[in-house]
Amino acid sequence: MCAPAPIERPSVETTVAEDQAAGPGRPPAPRGARGAVARLLRAVARLLRLPGGRARRWAAWCAMPPLAVVSAVVLCRAADTDGITPIPQLLAFLPWLLVPAALGLLLSTAARWPMGCGWALAAAAATGWFIQPYDGGGSPPEPRGPVLARLRVMTANLEFGQAREGLLNALRRERPDLVAVQECDTRCAEALDSAAVRRAYPYRSVALGNSAAAGSAILSRHPLTRTEGVRGTLRMPGAVVRVAGQRLRMQVAHPMPPMPGQLDLWRTELGRLRAYADERGEEPTLIAGDFNATQDHAAFRAVLDTGLRDSARATGVSRTPSWPSATTPVLGAQIDHVLVSRGLRPRTARFLDLPHTDHRALLVELDLYGPQG
Secondary structure, three states: OOOOOOOOOOOOOOOHHHHHHHOOOOOOOOOHHHHHHHHHHHHHHHHHOOOOOHHHHHHHHHHHHHHHHHHHHHHHHHOOOOOOOOHHHHHOOHHHHHHHHHHHHHHHHHHOOHHHHHHHHHHHHHHHHHOOOOOOOOOOOOOOOOEEEEEEEEEEEOOOOOOHHHHHHHHHHHOOOEEEEEOOOHHHHHHHOOHHHHHHOOEEEEEOOOOOOOOEEEEEOOOEEEEOOOOOOOOOOEEEEEEOOEEEEEEEEOOOOOOOOOHHHHHHHHHHHHHHHHOOOOOOEEEEEEOOOOOOOHHHHHHHOOOOEEHHHHOOOOOOOOEOOOOOOOOOEOOEEEEEOOOEEEEEEEEEEOOOOOOEEEEEEEEEEOOOO
């Protein structure tokens, strides 16, 4: 009688390292591509996993909110959109987002959370990248030809007309040639109509509104002709100034601020300023005032993209805050600007402190060139 043939069993060979990795009661680790994918998934899971221990876990949870806020704002900045409230308000203070990013890094380090540390470093790097001055479509060519005049241009927001005395003192001290005034009420208009101011600035365009914040004015040492100006909730007068035989277009800027529930109005009025800039033609043009926007707002960058230059940016002070004056120059946002076309070259820009207003005035010195070839 023949003995039954032995049953063949498939042999399983594993390396010592694979047996150890599998551990007791676990199947051996898969080989090849499947093994690489499995190892990658395990590594990702370790990164995403919150740390153990109550204190470390709480530190990781506390790191998430500041990092989420920074990430949301920076992503909107990268996508060239102002988003919804509170993104536009936070974009005004974009450089200060490095503080919550640093806090997130500190908490992630304390929690020994690799994912949080990487997240914080990426958020800080992206914020630092966007802190660089905005150049629009690149630096426009420098104007050529003879310099017809050197002009001093000032813009000042008087906060409901309260800083009118400070403005008068600045006019006597700095002697600007052209002045753009925002939030000029009836008391401000009376002060600007005094005999002394009339002698210094015989040409003007004053547009009062239906509130203390709505009025604006243009003062000039040179002859001017009023123009329709840009339509807005707050008055934004315009003028054509004749300097050394050259026509210079001047426009006051004062769009509504980006308040919750009014973002569409803010975008619309900045869009009208952009349309004015885009249709300016070849004549030298300047737009001065309180734009209620910084270079980190897409709606303001659209104005710069028409080829205008920000005088503060051109003279190396693009991040100097102008509002709110109570915390400047340590903390704040630069929302007051003097934008100029190719026929004007900024030479210097200074921010001046005026009493009784939440804005700093901006004084810019410009060269006015003749017709451009």
